[in-house]
Amino acid sequence: MNLNGAEHPLPTLLRTEVHVMPRPVVVGLDGSPESFTAANWAAREARRRALPLSLVHASLRQTGDLPVPDGEDTVGHWARRILRDAEKELRDRYPELPLTTEQVPTAAATALLERAEGARMLVLGSRGLSGLAGFLLGSVGQQVLARTTCPVVMVRANERSATERAGDEVVVALQHLTEAPGPLLDFAFAAASARGAALRAVHVRKLPSSDYGYGLAAGPVGALDGDLEGQVSRELDNALDP
Template sequence: MLRPVIAGVDGSAESLAAAEWAAREAVRRERPLRLVHARSWHPRQDGEPAPAAQRHLARRVLRQAEDRIRRTCPNVVLDDEQVEGPATAALLRMAEQADVLVLGSRGLSGFTGFLVGSVAQSVVARAERPVVLVRAGEEAADEHLPAGDGSDSTRTGYRDVVLALDLGDPCDEVIEFAFEAARTRGARLRAVHAWQSPSPLTLGPGEIGLVEEPHRAEEWLGFMTAVLQVWRDKYPGVEVAETVTEGRPQSVLVRAASGASVLVVGRRMTDRPAGPRTGPVTHAAIHHVGCPVAVVAHA
């Protein structure tokens, strides 16, 4: 049985945008879509179920999302489910069943970034399946290149899929997700790696940092080409553009994702005492990148 694309909805503008994006993604992946609403409630001591009013509210939230999706994406195979909260725990349980879990993030401005609610942040930091964050206002045309006259269109090709590639620790799960996203869209994949000039204290034997400054970018690019070659062979229909840039990874990535259809970043799963976290690059992406951001967990 195919894992569904699952979208968490709560009636907010950002969750409705996420549900629409999830519907389009489900069609691209040829998978069903499941809408989920987490009811946050506290059972009585006798175990009595959630009050009828809460169930009615949940049903109304799901119906609103369903009606919107039926208008904008009528070909998707759709069902819905009410699950018991708290929301973070409920969505993490649903993520285990999902091909992709899609949640909303609320846009603030290009200068202050995007507000990612505590639930979404907690889910992103803990989920073992891919999670995509979608900002409020995201529309189908935003994924596509503008028409010849500069106007928005859904009839043009897709914008690039951008892959944040850590060449110090290239991860198959992250790379595969990005190639698959590019394949299903017929889009170009743009792999981006940021490097910084090392200090003598950070160098190890045989590292690229030992190469003379003018040739360092060339060495990184050659390494990227070697890392991606097996994926080029596996996905011969995907056009790949490779970019290595000197600079702070967070800043390089935010600039590279401007105008992308989706950005793909990795998150290392960890058992450290500090608990689950996203890491500085992924944190910057989910707060400051305007396009949908796919966070792919890896060991």
Template sequence: MFAPVVVGVDGSAESLAAAAWAAREAERRDRVLRLVHVWDWHPRHEEREIANAAQRHLARRSLRQAEERVRAECPELRLTDEQMEGPATAALVKAADEAELLVLGSRGLSGFTGFLVGSVALGVVAKATSPVVLVRADEVAADEHVPADDGSPSTETGYGDVVLAVDLDDACDEVIEFAFEAARLRHARLRAVHAWHLAGPVGLGPGDIGLARDSWQGEEWLGFLKAVLQVWRDKYPDVEVLETVVDDKPATALVRAATGASLLVVGHRLAERPVGPRTGPVTHAAIHHVGCPVAVVPHA
């Protein structure tokens, strides 16, 4: 049996937007959508019965609201729901491990301050062994598509680019394959971006200065990028691919490249550190500052 698309819901605006996005993705992938609500377990006997009853009531209401949103978006979608006991991060990581992908919401902030991603979502992204997609609170179906000719939002136009962040020092098949498949499902262009950045002139000795950014370096990186992606071009011949190499900081380049995209795909290396699992600086910047949905794909 195929793994489902799973979405965590709690009744918030961001979780409802995530449920709607997850419904569209489940429909694209021909998968069952599984709605999950996690509630906290209260171990103290005198509090347990009342608190747990309240939690179950909240769970039922959250699941019902999410189902109504999903049915409005995709009426024919196969749908299940489940209540799980917390802690929330551990429960959602477990749900992700059984899913094709897990979808969570993030709350948008005004201006250029990015998006508020809670500690639960960050913990799940850091630990999950399946892809996790973060969706902002005001995401709607038209945001995945290019605007109509008059500039207005539309769901009748084609999808925006799927943007793939490629680290040529650590290019991972899992991340690349996820991005190609996402582009195929959307009939969208895949834009693969690699950023390299060197810090200005380098001193060679007394009186000697050599420029670090030789003119050939960008072309060399572009050749490497095309070589890495060639096997995937052959596997996905219907996907149009645009390779882009930029001399910029990776986080800055990705935020810029993802403007108007339908999806940004980044990788995350699964590694336990002494202070616990963390996302790398580029992934961290992407999930906080990129406006489109961000898929974080784990790899070894």
């Protein structure tokens, strides 16, 4: 009751809505053709998964960086140009994509590892060499791959990475079927689902020695429950079943 004898009106219930920003796809840019190819791949992936995209360039020069003219002003201008050119290209291609750019005055590996902590994935360009060296070349890539906790995607700068064709598969390699890595399978299934693509799981098993004819069950291969290929296939099915 108030002083005049009238009842107080019931309080109005206010609902507070909390909006949690989705974790972004982060891509590292260094001005190389490989990094711009990686940025385009990352933009497609971010749009496909309805995630924001973050372009990051570390402006602290290190041994092995792309050569640019000396001078702090010139280096800063070069860094801003890298981000500006990439941003313009991606906004023209994907105008609806939430996109931010960041120039970080620190070493590239440090900057990428810090931003990877809150990222859905980290995307880097890969030098176009054949074999394993094509993915691990460069100290930045090695440091990031060894220490980051989020998925890291290495994108080749070639014709196939520039476009995706109908019928393309997502391939996941499983080494130990009894300890199949959950995060790896989660990522592979999500990537395939986002593309509407098939997921191909691959496992390679060393064959028993032909000298003795003994297999995995400490007995003749023929004594196994079915052939060796059948047993391994069942193990693979069990690993994928969850």
